[in-house]
Amino acid sequence: MPRRQMHMTGADGAALRAALRELRTKLDAPGDFPAEVLAEAEHAAGHPRLPDVDRTDIPFFTIDPPGSVDLDQAMHLARRSAGGYRVHYAIADVAAFVTPGGPLDAEAHRRVTTLYFPDGKIPLHPAALSEGAASLLPDQTRPALVWRLDLDGDGRIETTDVLRALVRSRARLDYAGAQQAIDTRTAEEPLALLEDIGRLREALERERGGISLNVPEQEVVAQDGSYALAYRAPLPADGWNAQISLMTGMAAADLMLATGQGILRTLPSAPDGAVGRLRRAAKALRIDWPHHVPYAELVRSLDPHRPAHAAFLQECTGLLRGAGYTAFTGGRSPDPAIHSAVAAPYAHCTAPLRRLVDRYAGELCVAAAAGAEPPPWAVAALDALPERMAQGTRLANTAERECVDLVEAAVLKDRVGETFDATVIDVKDREPLVGTVHLEDPAVVGRIRSTEELPLGDRIRVRLTEADPGTAKVLFAPA
Known part of the structure; x- marks a missing residue:
């Protein structure tokens, strides 16, 4: 693609x-x-x-x-x-x-x-x-x-x-x-x-x-x-x-x-606990995921234009990490041989x-x-x-x-101190005060540091605290 x-x-x-x-x-x-x-x-x-x-x-x-x-x-x-x-x-x-x-x-x-x-x-x-x-x-x-x-x-x-x-x-x-x-x-x-x-x-x-x-x-x-x-x-x-x-x-x-x-x-299968983490994210984002509905079916039902759905889809990309290439010669069987997202051998x-x-x-x-x-x-x-x-x-x-x-x-360098509407789309498992927010206007996905646990999936007001084109740093804090 x-x-x-x-x-x-x-x-x-x-x-x-x-x-x-x-x-x-x-x-x-x-x-x-x-x-x-x-x-x-x-x-x-x-x-x-x-x-x-x-x-x-x-x-x-x-x-x-x-x-x-x-x-x-x-x-x-x-x-x-x-x-x-x-x-x-x-x-x-x-x-x-x-x-x-x-x-x-x-x-x-x-x-x-x-x-x-x-x-x-x-x-x-x-x-x-x-x-x-x-x-x-x-x-x-x-x-x-x-x-x-x-x-x-x-x-x-x-x-x-x-x-x-x-x-x-x-x-x-x-x-x-x-x-x-x-x-x-x-x-x-x-x-x-x-x-x-x-x-x-x-x-x-x-x-x-x-x-x-x-x-x-x-x-x-x-x-x-x-x-x-x-x-x-x-x-x-x-x-x-x-x-x-x-x-x-x-x-x-x-x-x-x-x-x-x-x-x-x-691509190997998702590691243990990955789907469970997604279920927790779905709950936090208020996405209904009945236990009888497979993960792949849920993903297809989502609308990427809706902020909560877009946030969940971003979380789903974690399951696709670890893709690589497997070569094989001499008639031997490759291991692994499957791309788990394609659910079939793929080249x-x-x-x-x-x-x-x-x-x-x-x-x-x-x-x-x-x-x-x-x-x-x-x-x-x-x-x-x-x-x-x-x-x-x-x-x-x-x-x-x-x-x-x-x-x-570069887009934000003259807007330090301003506040924006944002959606919390990711919170680190081991650092609940650190995460990622999704701004709709401008179209920015940036890091956020908070003094309180971040509410995954919630819309919050954030303040831009740093934007330096020389270092590619953009950082937000709760407003």
Whole structure:
């Protein structure tokens, strides 16, 4: 899924820009690409390894945040004459441009993932590839890994295939536009079917006990020549689009498990006491959670636009901590093999422009579908990939969190001493005087220190006691 979208204009202030530069230095974030990497990317952009199969007759389309140009996925949805559905899902073929062991490959292993900052991103691959020759931009012929997933009338996968082919996207959509076209019944069938298939896959997710959290996201947005913070609750189209990606990731996991070599995205079951803690939070937030109602069913009933529900959904993210990657070779069974939130084996394979591991998973799946041995370079990297991805993921999460903290501090720096309406959305178990509050205006999630036990779920008045863009510190106290 895309990370928080952040935008900043040139009028945002020297203090914030300086703080962002310092943050990059503190995180040891990658800088400019070395000259030899840029040179290889430019050459590869003009000389990709093209497949023999042509699927440019399929009118693919993409759905991404507005302005995105690093487009990893394109889809086409259709009804099957015998009943059910056919999903074609094209994934950018980064391996068509990257030579194993070359400078471009080595740099991707150093970067691991694209990093997002308010004033720009640090891409995994040079722009000549990630925003150009490898991106599934509209009206451009591109090499891709094309998945064909045939579904029955209930949305279950009946057959899976994936191969290399040339594709050509016909339209670039964003989530709001796609949602409007679907809601107004003006969408053509390939897009209209996104709702049908998405809802079927959501039903199957409920059936197997999977969980999708619709947690409102903080966004940094341009406003009147400056910047502001806002919350964005995901649209239904976000969820339906995510279901296509999840389905493909589950199919990829099955292919790799069948061959006994691959790499999965895994998440252990929630630790003992975690669900009990959530039940206490639900009670404090005045959310009715009957004992016979499973956790996953309760989550789906919540409205992220309601502050108490949004607070509880934020608490639920604690159950998703601990995700990692599990590699396996030689026909052995991986342990763990399940992603507990997906409630099935699952693999990252749909974002190779932005995430290193997806290139390897895609390569292994193409070989598995063809009944062939994967290239040695793909197998040789598996043992080291989980730790490399873990390091990159930690860096990306830290960068995202600290960027939002910096912008919150910049938004509030001239408002120290003011009071705001807020909801207490988290209280530390061992420090009931310390917690987190959710402000609706401005859209800030900040720390609070109190002299009395904080009332989880209550709306309170808070006073801003500290906001320093130089240190990314924002602190509140009860008013």
